[in-house]
Amino acid sequence: MGTPALSVTSPMTARWSCETGFVSDLLVRCGREDDAALGLLFDVLSPVVTARLSTSVEPAHIPDCVTDVFVEVWRGAPDYRAGEVSSVAWIMDRVASVSSRPAYGREVSGLADA
16 A cells, blocks of 8 residues: 555654664665655755765755755665665765766866866
């Protein structure tokens, strides 16, 4: 009849780790086109994604880049295989892929003409 609701009341009370499978379960649910799972995944992981992007993306581009990361997570979720790879590592691979796009890169001053 549908995917059962999560047993947590909010993202702030959710204790996730690779061991408990919370993030992995959300990815599997995203692969089944569960919008609520994507929303919760965003609520839980967007601060981590934002922090990671802050080291490689121009600050003005971070909000768009975060959105693109979660679009890639949504699109790729049907291919995620729980247990084969860490769910957080799988998401961080999407972060690396999106942040490496030329539109999001940081300019390195003084090296352009070298």
